[in-house]
Amino acid sequence: MPNITLPDGKIVNFPKKITGFQIAEKISKSLAKEAVVISINGKLKDLDSVIENDCSVKIFTSKNQEGLETIRHDTAHILAMAVQELFPKTQVTIGPVIENGFYYDFARKEPFTEDDLKKIEKKMGEIVDRDLITKREVWNREKAIKHFEKKGEIYKAELIKSIPDGEDVSIYFHGEWHDLCRGPHLSSTGKIGKFFKLTKVSGAYWRGDSRNEMLQRIYGTSWATQKDLDNYLIRIEEAEKRDHRKLGKEMDLYHFREESPGSVFWHEKGWALFQKLIDYMRMKQDEAGYKEINTPEVLDRSLWEKSGHWDKFGSNMYTSTTPDEKIFAIKPMNCPGCVEVFNQGLKSYKDLPLKMSEFGKVHRYEPSGALHGLLRVRAFTQDDAHIFCTEDQITKECLVVTNLILEIYKDLGFENVILKYSDRPDVRVGDDQVWDKAEAALLEAVKATKLEYTINKGEGAFYGPKIEFVLRDAIGRDWQCGTLQVDFNLPGRLGASYVDKDGAKKIPVMLHRALFGSLERFIGILIENYAGKFPFWISPLQTVVIPISEEFDDYAIKVSKEIKSSGISSIVDLKKHNLNYKIRDHSLAKIPLLLICGKKEVDTNSVTIRRLDSNKQENMELKKFLTTYSALNKAPSK
RNA sequence: GCCCUUGUAGCUCAGCUGGUAGAGCAAUUGAUUUGUAAUCAAUAGGUCCGCGGUUCGAAUCCGUGCGGGGGCACCA
Numbered sequence: 121m122p123n124i125t126l127p128d129g130k131i132v133n134f135p136k137k138i139t140g141f142q143i144a145e146k147i148s149k150s151l152a153k154e155a156v157v158i159s160i161n162g163k164l165k166d167l168d169s170v171i172e173n174d175c176s177v178k179i180f181t182s183k184n185q186e187g188l189e190t191i192r193h194d195t196a197h198i199l200a201m202a203v204q205e206l207f208p209k210t211q212v213t214i215g216p217v218i219e220n221g222f223y224y225d226f227a228r229k230e231p232f233t234e235d236d237l238k239k240i241e242k243k244m245g246e247i248v249d250r251d252l253i254t255k256r257e258v259w260n261r262e263k264a265i266k267h268f269e270k271k272g273e274i275y276k277a278e279l280i281k282s283i284p285d286g287e288d289v290s291i292y293f294h295g296e297w298h299d300l301c302r303g304p305h306l307s308s309t310g311k312i313g314k315f316f317k318l319t320k321v322s323g324a325y326w327r328g329d330s331r332n333e334m335l336q337r338i339y340g341t342s343w344a345t346q347k348d349l350d351n352y353l354i355r356i357e358e359a360e361k362r363d364h365r366k367l368g369k370e371m372d373l374y375h376f377r378e379e380s381p382g383s384v385f386w387h388e389k390g391w392a393l394f395q396k397l398i399d400y401m402r403m404k405q406d407e408a409g410y411k412e413i414n415t416p417e418v419l420d421r422s423l424w425e426k427s428g429h430w431d432k433f434g435s436n437m438y439t440s441t442t443p444d445e446k447i448f449a450i451k452p453m454n455c456p457g458c459v460e461v462f463n464q465g466l467k468s469y470k471d472l473p474l475k476m477s478e479f480g481k482v483h484r485y486e487p488s489g490a491l492h493g494l495l496r497v498r499a500f501t502q503d504d505a506h507i508f509c510t511e512d513q514i515t516k517e518c519l520v521v522t523n524l525i526l527e528i529y530k531d532l533g534f535e536n537v538i539l540k541y542s543d544r545p546d547v548r549v550g551d552d553q554v555w556d557k558a559e560a561a562l563l564e565a566v567k568a569t570k571l572e573y574t575i576n577k578g579e580g581a582f583y584g585p586k587i588e589f590v591l592r593d594a595i596g597r598d599w600q601c602g603t604l605q606v607d608f609n610l611p612g613r614l615g616a617s618y619v620d621k622d623g624a625k626k627i628p629v630m631l632h633r634a635l636f637g638s639l640e641r642f643i644g645i646l647i648e649n650y651a652g653k654f655p656f657w658i659s660p661l662q663t664v665v666i667p668i669s670e671e672f673d674d675y676a677i678k679v680s681k682e683i684k685s686s687g688i689s690s691i692v693d694l695k696k697h698n699l700n701y702k703i704r705d706h707s708l709a710k711i712p713l714l715l716i717c718g719k720k721e722v723d724t725n726s727v728t729i730r731r732l733d734s735n736k737q738e739n740m741e742l743k744k745f746l747t748t749y750s751a752l753n754k755a756p757s758k
Numbered sequence: 759g760c761c762c763u764u765g766u767a768g769c770u771c772a773g774c775u776g777g778u779a780g781a782g783c784a785a786u787u788g789a790u791u792u793g794u795a796a797u798c799a800a801u802a803g804g805u806c807c808g809c810g811g812u813u814c815g816a817a818u819c820c821g822u823g824c825g826g827g828g829g830c831a832c833c834a
Contacts, residue, residue, distance in 0.1 A: 223829095231761075231762060231763095232762085233762090233763095234763090319828095320762095320828060320829070321761090321762065321763090321828085321829085322761070322762065322763095322828060322829030322830065323760065323761025323762060323829065323830055323831095324761080324829070324830045324831090325760075325761090325830055325831065328830080328831075329831080330759075330760070330830075330831040330832080331831095334760060334761050334830075335761090335830095336761075336762080337761090337829070337830075339828095339829080365826095365827095369769080370769090376825090376826090377825085378807080378824065378825045378826090381824090381825065381826090428834095429834075432834070433834055436832090436833090436834075452834075453834065455834095484833085484834085486832080486833070487759050487760095487831080487832055487833090488759070488825095489759065489760070489761095489829085489830080489831080489832085490759090490831085490832060490833065491826095492827095496833075581834070582834085583834095600833095666794090668791085668792065668793055668794095669791040669792060669793095670791065671791075696790090696791085697792090697796090697797085698790090698791080698792045698793095698796090698797065699792060699793060699794060700792085700793095700794065700795060700796070700797090701792095701795085701796055701797080702794090702795095703794050703795050704794095704795035704796055705795085705796085706795095707795055708795080714794085716793070716794070718792095718793060719793095720793085728793085728794085730794060735794065735795085737793090737794065
């Protein structure tokens with residue numbers, strides 16, 4: 121009879137076979153009430169699975185991630201059931217749990233509307249109220265396939281066919297309605313509660329392949345309590361308020377227009393921010409021994425053929441045909457141009473590592489559906505650099521790059537960084553020995569950062585392994601920014617070489633790296649991270665001087681001039697509006713410092729400071745203001 | 759690129775089942791000269807995204823193109 125090991129190590133013997141639910145009851149009444157799912161020897165199972173043999177178990181409630189995910193999975197099932205009750209000809213496909221919720225993909229000719237979502241939600245509530253008991257059956261594979269084919273559920277039948285031999289084909293019943301499912305599920309539909317909401321409908325390809333037909337996906341969110349659901353919805357709203365597309369407009373930073381989808385029209389303030397980031401990077405890279413170069417935007421087709429881009433990425437490249445019918449490509453990457461600079465003149469091993477940086481504007485013809493504000497554009501500026509080095513130098517140079525990246529992220533307010541390490545893909549160039557070396561070198565650099573990292577098997581570039589730097593913003597979202605790639609391919613293809621100690625010509629290794637990735641993208645991330653309230657030193661317009669009445673215009677103009685000559689940006693607001701109006705106006709524009717000037721200030725040669733999001737007033741002598749804020753007008757690490 | 763959805767003044771939006779457009783803010787002008795988040799009034803402002811169709815008549819209905827949004831696919 122089973123000896124059950126509980127999470128605290130206690131072993132309890134039961135005289136006969138028992139279910140998870142009965143174990144929970146033995147432990148406590150409240151656990152029995154709240155229990156959602158059980159793990160038996162580490163595998164999640166239904167609470168009413170019968171246990172006959174010795175094992176260790178753990179019972180989860182909705183407070184555990186495992187429990188919550190089970191609830192979400194159940195909600196997805198109820199969604200499918202509700203949809204089939206309302207729209208009988210709809211076929212069900214898959215409905216997994218995702219972060220914060222779930223989705224379910226359906227095959228149906230007519231599109232689901234927003235109204236349908238409301239109806240479906242209501243029906244889901246009814247199903248919960250019916251409190252249908254969950255029943256699990258294991259079916260013979262052939263029987264299951266026939267059954268679903270007969271029902272007209274061709275997708276389900278296809279899914280069953282792809283279940284590996286030896287695995288159970290389990291069917292879950294909620295009343296009459298049933299679905300192929302791995303489980304586990306709650307014991308009845310009533311257990312799920314009504315803390316769910318359907319959020320959106322969209323298209324999704326069957327099995328994620330764009331060659332397949334498109335299904336309709338309904339997304340939903342589901343929680344253990346009403347409070348959790350409310351909090352989640354509030355979180356979504358807060359994130360929407362930070363949307364860089366909304367703030368970019370409100371703060372007058374940039375805009376897009378039809379004539380050039382996916383290309384930014386930078387306004388004065390947005391461009392000021394852009395330039396500040398570049399100034400900052402220049403300083404950091406100069407310190408780190410980079411030499412800044414610049415290469416042509418338009419380059420002859422033959423170069424792209426040699427580099428391999430024409431073949432592999434041609435469909436994403438803009439091209440241009442001249443009046444005399446020559447074909448040029450607008451660069452989608454800076455690397456070939458950079459190699460050309462390396463190739464000019466003879467290089468010695470003494471020149472290595474040679475670090476060349478470039479703020480290169482690249483154009484990529486991205487699919488229209490991929491465009492998204494500043495985060496995914498067709499024309500963007502990379503803070504790119506290429507490091508030419510020997511194989512022996514790879515590890516050290518990778519370490520230097522990762523440290524530089526982390527320092528820069530920290531300066532800009534991102535301390536939470538994780539790494540994604542990708543190794544050799546199936547389709548690749550170069551010997552395995554060289555790959556071994558490159559992967560080991562890069563992995564060593566990853567480990568040296570002591571940061572959390574994931575290994576993405578087979579996702580490296582065709583020319584070498586890579587690391588991607590993912591930063592987590594103020595509200596917990598992840599953004600992929602920087603990248604570091606080891607390249608054994610391109611230098612050879614483009615004929616790069618250096619003269620080694622022994623006088624022989626050798627091919628250098630090239631490291632590609634970008635820290636922000638794309639300036640455009642990074643600015644979008646910055647806006648959302650700070651909700652538009654930038655730290656003083658990168659704020660595109662740092663001060664607005666406001667005279668209390670026309671009488672003090674001259675003083676305000678004088679103050680603003682002095683501020684500007686100390687390197688802090690400033691404008692004077694001479695509009696014919698009252699003080700309250702101007703304070704509101706510039707507060708909404710998220711100007712960090714408003715400087716009020718009236719009689720008192722003129723008399724004492726001072727300004728009264730009002731900081732963004734504070735209604736405190738602080739009077740300060742102009743001289744002191746200039747020294748105080750000049751000191752604050754630079755990166756934290758400086 | 760694919761599915762769904764959407765496009766009205768500089769911005770945010772209203773405009774029911776077809777009868778050639780409206781608000782608030784912004785702008786301009788005038789009055790007010792203001793001490794910490796919207797002073798008052800007047801004026802001006804629109805190829806209702808483009809093209810084509812249905813209709814006596816289209817912002818409204820249909821087709822198509824372009825752009826935006828949500829996803830999917832893509833992301834060197």
